[in-house]
Amino acid sequence: MATTMGRLDSANLNGGQKLAVKYFLVAGILFGAQILFGLISGLQYLMPELLYGVLDFSVNRMVHINALVVWLLYGFLGSVYWMLEEESQHEVVGLKLGNLIFWVLTSAVTVVVLVYLLVQVGPGNQTSLWLINEGREYIEAPRWADIGIVVSVLVFFYNVATTFSKGRYTGIAGVLVLDLLALFGLYLAGMFYTPNISVDQYWWWWVIHLWVEATWEVMVACIMAYGLMKVLGVRRKIVETWLYIEVALMFGSGILGLGHHYFWIGTPEYWFTIGGLFSALEPVPLVAMVVHAVFDAGARHAKNSNHPTMAWLIAHAFGNFFGAGVWGFMHTLPQINLYTHGTQWSASHGHLAFFGAYATIIIAFFYLAAQRWRGGVWMSGELPGNGWKWKWALGLLNLGMIGMTVALLISGYEQSQIERAIEGSSWIGYFAAQAHPWFIQGMWWREAFGVMFALGFVLLVWDLLTIGKGETRAQQAIAAE
């Protein structure tokens, strides 16, 4: 192995990891596409004539948020394949099938995106929903692709579950397998048509909310548990006990917290109480995770085998807490949500939460992959150039995101006051708020910080492709307790 040290060589990876890096590569490309289409949509707020009638806002926004969902799912699949063989101490059972499915899924994603961009819309009939897009935010993918996705994830699930049962079935494995089952099962709740928009949104939120505030949170808690063992050498008993606590708190608050989306869609009034109460508790596990990560890092004087990964894991703990916990809490009570519902407030929270909770932890795994792929090279202190690339990428991405979030929040405040509270959400009221200088300034700042974010992304890619190149030192040994 020593001969390949410092070079990208797939001989350095186990079977699951070879598949994982494919998922990571596609995830990275989609992340780039997401940013590009985000910048275009943001610019259309400022210059509505831009690409009008060619690539309308709706098209760009759809590609932006779909690329987001898909790259995060690819990141999750990759992360699970990454840790699967080590965690189970067994080879991935259906690796060939896994590879095949990777190509099937990736081709399907490509076709879906091309159809979004080139066909865009169809006539109002079932055929359009089956072939072009379903017109339901985040899960716009046409029905044929839904079915493809379901088949693919079934194969993935089979691979994970059987590999664990043939090898070692750890605590992390137990949580992960059940969580994946729930995650994929929920997708089915979004696969039907009804003319009744209240019923439509009722089930739509099962997919969206029970993903991001329940099953995805538990998913990243599993990934975090593995990550902390890996880079800090925390004992298994500690991370697994902590994982169970997190699961209890997350599902205990997040499942009924679903009610915070049932205030205004036609659903009965008791959801005010249930949604308000349980969603207000959702920040608790996120605080707990910050404590866990910071305490574990502190207890080891932050001595770890991969500095960029560790930094991004800490960014994840804080990002999840602020983006989901704090920003979510700010508008989750019905008394406030009446005015903020469906304004730039939601966008402010959506950005910080998705980035803080999910993008960060996948980036952490990108660095783990880069390290191993180059033969397990040194990635602690004293990197060439003092590791300026990863540090600047970390700074630009996080500052860019914080800047966008704050800008959107200011626009959101203005919108909830003028459009919602004063003008009563009429057509005129909407534009009274959109034309207000405070709103427009917020939109400019969002775009400016978006550019900063994009620069951070370019640097991140450059760093991932070069870090550890020519490195001769092996990674820092971590004393397992």
Place this chain on the structure above:
Amino acid sequence: MATSQWWSSESFWRKTAIWVTGGSMVILILLTMDTLPQISAGSKRVPAYSVINHRIEYQLDNTRHVQVPVIGKEEPLFGVKLTEEEAEALVSHGKMTVQAKNCMNCHTLLGNGAYYAPDLTKAWLDQYWGNSDIRETQMVEFIKDPSNKLHNSLNRRMPNLGVTDEEARAVVAFLKWMSAIDTNGFPYNFKSIEQEN
């Protein structure tokens, strides 16, 4: 470190996680079974599709302290009274058009979607349509081709999405039906057409 305290016991927390998750799921399913009939079309909160045969208003309910839709006298959409089945087919065609044209990636419906254009929950009742005599034709014409009809100072126009006449009428039926859903007072303080401020 090796304590046998219950709070540091792995198996205690594993059991807690299972019970809490299972319990929450059971409660959610029971609540869903209670909610679904209350939001099915034809219930008190979500009216039957044939509501489009009637006039719809949005008024303050003094006991609930929120505005609620009030279903008034007969006032059929496009002057044609429909049966329940015909009304459902029309609204459904409208909803399908809304999905196929991706309206929700610019607009919010019931407050969910995108924030680039006005919320459509009560679009049927918006004062911008002038008065109720011209509203129906205005809406159909606008949805069919909004590209040369600008109503704001930002130059932010809705594009022509290739909506046919038949589809546009269906969309208007869908919007009228949606405006009659009881949304617990969202949007707050909305002033509806032909209602003095």
